[in-house]
Amino acid sequence: MSSILNTAKNILIGKPLHNNQLHGEKMNVFWGLPIMASDAISSVAYAVEEILWVLIAVAGLAAYRYSFVAAAAIIVLLLILVVSYRQTIDHYPGGGGSYTVARENLGEIPGLTACAALIIGYVLTVAVSCAAGTAAITSAVPALRPYTVVITLGMIALMTIGNLRGIKESARIFAIPTYVFIAAMLLMIGTGLVKSHVLHIEAVPLYDMPKAMGDITLFLVVRAFAAGCAGLTGVEAVSNAVPSFSEPAQKNAKRVLALMGLCVVLIFGGTSYMTTLYHAVPTYEATVLSQIGQQIFGQGIMYYVLQIATAVILVMAANTAYAGLPPLLSLAAHDGYVPRQFNTRGGRLSFSNGIILLGVAAGVLVVIFNSDTHRLVPMYAIGVFLTFSLSQLGMLRKWLRERGPGWQRGAVINGFGLAMTVVTVAIIAMTRMKDGAWISLVGIAVLIVLMKITHAHYTSRTVQLGLRPEEAHEVTESIKVSNRVIVLIHSLTKASLKAISYAMQLMPDENITVLHVAADEENAEALREKWEACEIPLPLVIREAPYRDIMEPLVSYIESEEHGYQPGEMLTVVMPQGIQGSVWRNVYHDQTAYTIRRRLLRDRHIAVVVVPYVLEG
Numbered sequence: 001m002s003s004i005l006n007t008a009k010n011i012l013i014g015k016p017l018h019n020n021q022l023h024g025e026k027m028n029v030f031w032g033l034p035i036m037a038s039d040a041i042s043s044v045a046y047a048v049e050e051i052l053w054v055l056i057a058v059a060g061l062a063a064y065r066y067s068f069v070a071a072a073a074i075i076v077l078l079l080i081l082v083v084s085y086r087q088t089i090d091h092y093p094g095g096g097g098s099y100t101v102a103r104e105n106l107g108e109i110p111g112l113t114a115c116a117a118l119i120i121g122y123v124l125t126v127a128v129s130c131a132a133g134t135a136a137i138t139s140a141v142p143a144l145r146p147y148t149v150v151i152t153l154g155m156i157a158l159m160t161i162g163n164l165r166g167i168k169e170s171a172r173i174f175a176i177p178t179y180v181f182i183a184a185m186l187l188m189i190g191t192g193l194v195k196s197h198v199l200h201i202e203a204v205p206l207y208d209m210p211k212a213m214g215d216i217t218l219f220l221v222v223r224a225f226a227a228g229c230a231g232l233t234g235v236e237a238v239s240n241a242v243p244s245f246s247e248p249a250q251k252n253a254k255r256v257l258a259l260m261g262l263c264v265v266l267i268f269g270g271t272s273y274m275t276t277l278y279h280a281v282p283t284y285e286a287t288v289l290s291q292i293g294q295q296i297f298g299q300g301i302m303y304y305v306l307q308i309a310t311a312v313i314l315v316m317a318a319n320t321a322y323a324g325l326p327p328l329l330s331l332a333a334h335d336g337y338v339p340r341q342f343n344t345r346g347g348r349l350s351f352s353n354g355i356i357l358l359g360v361a362a363g364v365l366v367v368i369f370n371s372d373t374h375r376l377v378p379m380y381a382i383g384v385f386l387t388f389s390l391s392q393l394g395m396l397r398k399w400l401r402e403r404g405p406g407w408q409r410g411a412v413i414n415g416f417g418l419a420m421t422v423v424t425v426a427i428i429a430m431t432r433m434k435d436g437a438w439i440s441l442v443g444i445a446v447l448i449v450l451m452k453i454t455h456a457h458y459t460s461r462t463v464q465l466g467l468r469p470e471e472a473h474e475v476t477e478s479i480k481v482s483n484r485v486i487v488l489i490h491s492l493t494k495a496s497l498k499a500i501s502y503a504m505q506l507m508p509d510e511n512i513t514v515l516h517v518a519a520d521e522e523n524a525e526a527l528r529e530k531w532e533a534c535e536i537p538l539p540l541v542i543r544e545a546p547y548r549d550i551m552e553p554l555v556s557y558i559e560s561e562e563h564g565y566q567p568g569e570m571l572t573v574v575m576p577q578g579i580q581g582s583v584w585r586n587v588y589h590d591q592t593a594y595t596i597r598r599r600l601l602r603d604r605h606i607a608v609v610v611v612p613y614v615l616e617g
Contacts, residue, residue, distance in 0.1 A: 026246040029255050034178030036241065037260035039125055039234025039320035040078075041182065042132075042313040044268045047074075047231025048275060049288040050377055054224040056282060058216070064276040066216055070225040071272035074232065075265055077420055081235045081388060082261035084417045087395060087410055088239045089253050097239040098387040099328060101394035103335075105401075109448070114390045115332055116447035117383035118236065120440055122321035122328075124380045125233060126362035129321075130155040131371045133314035139290040140307040152371040153363055155315045160359030163322040164352055181313035182263060184306045189270035192296045196277045206291050207281040223431040229381045229424060231268055234317070235260070236387060237324035244327060318362070326354030336458040337451040345548060378435035382428045383444060385421055392418035464615050465493040465578065469533045486558065487514045487538075487574045488596070491523070492530045495613035499576035500536065502611050506572065509537060515557060516542045517550040550592070551599055558606070572607045573600055579612045 027035060051070050055063035085097075092100050099118060103111025134152045138145045195201045238257045245252040271289065274280075280291035289310055297303040326342070333343035341353045369375045392414045399411040428437060485503045489496040503512050514536075518524035524542050531540045543553040558571065577593045597608045 026249075027244055027252070028246050029252050029259070031175055032245055032252060032256045033259050034175040034316065035319055035323050036238045036256055037234065037263065037320070038178050038313060039129065039237065039317040040232065040260055041178065041234075041263050041267060042129065042310075042317035043231040043233055044185070044264070044271045044289075047228045047268065048271050049282050050227040050374075051224045051272075052275065052280070052282045052288060053374070054227050055216075055220065058220060061279070062216055064279060066221050067224060068272050068276050070221055070228050071269065073225055074228050075269055077229075077424065078232055078235065078261060078264055078268075080413075080417045080420055081232065082257055083413055084392060084395065085235060085239045085257055086254050087413065088391060089242055089250055089257070091395075091398070092239070093242050093250050094331075097236050097328070098391035098394070099240075099331065101398070102390040105394035105397045106390065110390055110394070112337065112448045112451050113444060114387045115328065115337065116444040116451065117387045117390075117440075118240070118328055119325065119447060120443045121233065121236075121380070121383045121387065122325040123358060123361045123365065124376060124383075124440075125321040126156060126159070126318040126358060127365040127369075128373055128376045128380060129314050129317035130159070130362070131366060131369075131373045131376060132317075133311045134371055135287055135373055136290065136307055136311035136314060139286045140304065140311075142285070148371045149366060152366045156318070156359050156363050156366065159315060159318050159322060160355060163319065163355045177309065177312040178316050180305075181309040181316075182267065184302075184309045185267045185271070187302070188293055188296055188306060189267070189274060192274050192277060192292070195296065203278040203295055205279040205281060206286070206294060207283055222427050226381065226424070226428045226431045227377075229385065229428065231264070233380060233384050234320045236384070236391075237320045240324045241327045244323065321358060321362075322355055325358050326352075329354040329357075332451070336455045338454060340458075375436065378432045378437050379440045382425065382432065382437040383440045385425045385428060386444070388421040389418060389425055392421055461578065461615055465495055465613070467492055467494050467497055467530075467534070469530075469535070484570075485512045485572045485574060487512065488554065489514060489516055489527075489576065490592075491527055492534065493576075495576040495578050495611075498613055499574050499611040500538065502609070503572075503574045504538075512538055514538050514540050515554070516540065517545050517553045518542050519545045519548040519550065551596065554596065555599070558600075570605055570607065572609060574609045574611060577610050577612055579614045 048067070048071065051067045052063060055067055055070075088097060088101060094100065097118070098114040099111055102114040130152045131148075133155055134148050137151065138148060144151065196203065235257075238253050238260070242249050242253045245256075271292070274292045274296075275288065278292050278295045280288040280295075282288055286294075287310075290307060293303050293306040297306065329338055329342040332338045333340050342357075344353065365376065396411055396414040396418055399407045399414065485507045487496075487500050487503045489499065500512075500514060516524065516527055518527075521544075524544075528540065528542065541557070543557055545553050558573070573596075575593050575596065593610060597610065600606050600608050
């Protein structure tokens with residue numbers, strides 16, 4: 001059964017990659033642009049529509065003039081953010097974006113706030129993007145509308161599987177559709193301009209224009225601006241994933257960020273202007289982009305190319321979240337704020353646990369909100385702009401504190417960016433709170449609490465398991481009896497020392513081997529140094545696990561004659577295991593000991609002993 005499952009996994013996700021292949025999984029500019037910028041580029045498909053939903057019911061035909069004003073303000077804000085995040089990339093090449101900037105310069109709670117807001121933002125990116133992709137499909141094929149949720153869930157599943165195959169594989173799968181969308185949008189905008197300003201062909205709206213119900217007010221334009229700010233999601237992603245780029249990573253990341261800004265300015269600005277020429281009306285029957293495309297291209301092949309490209313790019317936009325959230329969770333796991341399983345690379349060298357979590361969480365949102373983009377979008381922007389504000393504030397404080405070369409220019413840029421983003425957060429809070437923005441704020445608060453609990457757990461565990469070199473001399477003298485023992489350890493802690501002490505009570509020193517299977521070279525080196533410092537009178541053997549699966553190197557070592565074990569003899573494998581006082585805390589730790597025990601106990605010549613070390617709390 002297990003072989004069948006492994007075969008199916010290899011077919012679906014691909015065979016495991018060696019650690020040495022990690023450099024080949026990094027992105028260059030050509031592949032990085034569609035992966036990291038697809039969210040921001042694709043958001044024009046619904047951001048322009050969100051602006052019109054606010055204006056047109058009140059202002060009628062006059063809405064188009066003011067929608068372009070709101071779009072222009074959003075473009076200005078985008079350019080500020082692009083310049084600002086270029087500075088973030090320069091100073092924080094390790095990635096993490098707003099989370100790293102806020103935590104290092106503002107403290108723990110602002111850092112966790114940024115992290116929580118980014119997590120929710122990325123989950124919403126997947127849900128909104130796939131739901132919007134489904135809307136584009138059902139606009140072209142209305143017969144599919146009853147299956148909206150199923151189609152959206154299918155898209156999320158495909159995106160999850162594609163990203164589990166690794167960065168390089170997902171780039172190959174998802175890059176070309178992004179470039180097709182960019183080309184199709186630029187062609188639509190160019191054709192629309194020619195038809196309107198050169199050929200002077202008068203546009204005929206596909207839907208009746210609502211009558212004006214009131215006058216345009218500043219508050220209404222501000223509310224439209226807040227609705228359209230959903231088009232700025234994804235700007236953060238590049239700074240979160242700088243280590244995912246090939247060398248020179250910082251330069252490549254900055255180039256992708258600049259190209260993304262250029263594409264959004266052209267496509268978002270051009271589409272906004274097209275609405276003023278072709279008077280598309282937001283409806284539940286057809287998207288605004290679908291209406292503009294139909295008026296410009298008619299019902300010909302280019303219309304369907306545009307619709308298909310739009311649907312695909314909207315789904316591809318979710319790829320930005322898949323590229324951004326797992327590295328963020330990895331950093332947070334390294335800092336002890338989320339379960340450490342999120343810092344482990346899977347068989348394809350991707351952070352697979354983060355990818356799976358993202359897909360599942362987005363799927364739950366799609367089911368709850370019935371795959372309705374208009375209901376999901378209000379939750380979207382407030383968390384995104386909260387992270388923007390924290391990033392700007394963090395960078396501003398860094399400039400003012402360090403006062404390095406060019407600090408005045410940097411402080412001005414981030415100060416202006418802070419003012420703009422704080423104002424935007426206030427606007428979104430005032431205008432979108434009752435539409436669902438409050439749900440994101442509650443979610444952020446809950447995540448902050450959970451991350452604090454997680455960090456407290458790991459801190460307590462580290463204190464209880466911490467081992468000083470002088471404590472290692474307390475190892476009891478071994479009792480001389482005949483047998484062979486392998487003590488399997490992950491690191492040198494009080495728990496592993498107890499297991500070693502237990503083994504020395506069973507066997508003479510010469511019959512005992514302490515084994516570490518290394519999935520990470522850095523951890524192995526740290527263990528070797530600590531072992532020497534503690535002066536434990538036993539040999540330490542380190543075996544590499546280049547595919548991060550410790551079972552194969554472990555079994556291979558057991559079956560070898562290197563440690564004196566002969567086939568048919570009894571062998572005892574001793575493993576330490578920390579036991580939590582609260583059962584629910586085990587969710588923070590993987591079940592490696594259980595997996596190893598289950599595998600080794602198949603051999604009747606092997607005895608497995610788990611030495612518990614009870615922790616408080």
